[in-house]
Amino acid sequence: MTPVGPPGTSAAGPPYGGALVDRYGRVATDLRVSVTDRCNLRCTYCMPAEGLAWLPKDEVLTDDEIVRLVRVGVELLGIREVRFTGGEPLVRPGLTALVAGVAALTPRPGIAVTTNGLTLARRVGALAAAGLDRVNVSLDTLRPDRFRALTRRDRLADVLDGLEAAAASGLTRVKVNAVPMRGVNDDEACDLLSYCLERGYELRFIEQMPLDADRRWSRADMVTAEEVLASLRSRFTLTPLPGRGASPAEHFLVDGGPARVGVIASVTRPFCGDCDRTRLTADGQIRSCLFSRTEDDLRALLRGGARDEDIAAAWRGTMAAKPAGHGVNDPSFVQPSRTMSAIGG
Template sequence: MPASPDIGKVFTVPQLIDAFARKFYYLRLSITDVCNFRCTYCLPDGYKPGALGNKSFLSLDEIRRISRAFASLGTEKVRLTGGEPTLRRDFTDIIAAVRENPEIRTLAVTTNGYRLARDVAAWRDAGLTAINVSVDSLDARQFYAITGEDKFTQVMAGIDAAFEAGFEKIKVNTVLMRGVNDTSLNSFLNWIKHRPIQMRFIELMQTGEGGGLFQRHHVSGEVIREQLLRQGWQLQARARSDGPAQVFSHPDYLGEVGLIMPYEKDFCASCNRLRVSAIGNLHLCLFGESGIPLRDLLADDGQLDDLQMRIQGGLRGKRETHFLHQGDSGITQNLSFIGG
């Protein structure tokens, strides 16, 4: 079992700072855009091969070099994303490769939970420290309607298996949708009352392929926040390598609630994360442009300095904010395209 991430901490001087003095400690690393679910808000028609062109996904050695470069530039947290990252046959090896860097104290995965029950113990042994599971409904029939897969029982068993494997807290992601799950707060709160789960409600975001769905189902996270505050939940402080969630706790609940509201004023002011796509492009924003190629510098270990310089140089072009309020989602056609 891996040592606690707080043991033997290694602190590096942050070298990823943009023109607006934001410091970047967090890398979201996509390792595939393939997904086996057909969620209504992401891939309603299922995964289509070739969405990223005919390019292959990053190899294990390329992932190792990317993580080494970011670690040396002050990155403390890496999240493996997709698509569904656990579909990669070398997923356990990828975990071990990223954890070779002592500077990276948190290594997380966002997963649909499909393979949790089978493999989570091996992932923890390889060095995984945190898990986010996507669960958009606690009703098995609605879960099937949203995901296109009758896997609710399997995913719930996977969450139990993660606790049994030694994970002390699990984060569960729910995309908030009007007329679908926006009135289910009490059901979710009852579920986490005696479980160390951080229930995270994520506002539906507009993408190139999902404009109609956004217009029908978007609802502000303020609806949930107002209910939480009325019920005595308290906003918690945010650590420098945390994600964008506003986290609330309550003395009567073992679990927590997180709200991710990208349409709220000043959402981007606290941005601390960068993204690398499954084909090796650096993306400065989930809703940005085509990305900055890194792959030509991943062929061997001798290009580490050039790789670091390109990452740092690219960061100078990061915009102060996204333009979602104007309906501009950049090149992001769906949330599996870069990694959500």
């Protein structure tokens, strides 16, 4: 990818003006906000059974601080989509208030939540009323025994209830995220798709990425997008959909449509050249990429009395230095020190 200078920018430095433009001309309009690093599951591919060392409470952004940073992003930097992540975002008591606060911004961004679904059934009504537009629910298996082994919790029924409640709540779209793992759940692709088709959920398969706490990820154990598609084609007819844009997923009509399925080939077919994301961690750090090994501290600016314009300038500087790609396929790749649960998905 060759550095370019979009209008009002220089190829070597941060852009002038409002947008979060990097030196390759990509514009970040999608903000991922991690509201907590805590989780009520202990998924084997994410964290150890005993959990991790959680952030001290005083280091986590307050509700007001999160809303202020999102407002800076929306009003001064061109953010148009906000997704709350974790950890597990629904363990944060103030999540409904956060959704309401962001829904009140002008221009109003789209608002989504990525969740494990454990408490979604009892929370989704209030979240939808507060302004939530969409929800993504993680579901790697339909088998209770596998769910218990994968998550170290016997809570599959709660996740399925959460999906059902989300679909009944009037949200724009209910998506399901599944991570196929070799020898674990890679024989369930067709069953997961059938389950989602019957209920009107949109399923996306995501290649497993090297962001686990145990540093056990291996390319050999990762099930590729092509393997998933080959499995699906044994039972369904898949028709590629054009016009992917900045979406991380490649979409396919299923049996002629209108239902569709997506695959996110983060490792084997990186989409870094079209990335439009910027990330805020629960402790107020801005990251230009999920795999960044550096981040910049907006919390210190907030608590030091900085003006909105100063925060926006620092944010622009971080994004201007965004690398061309995540580098997972480079021989020199080093996994970031933060895990997925600490960064936010």
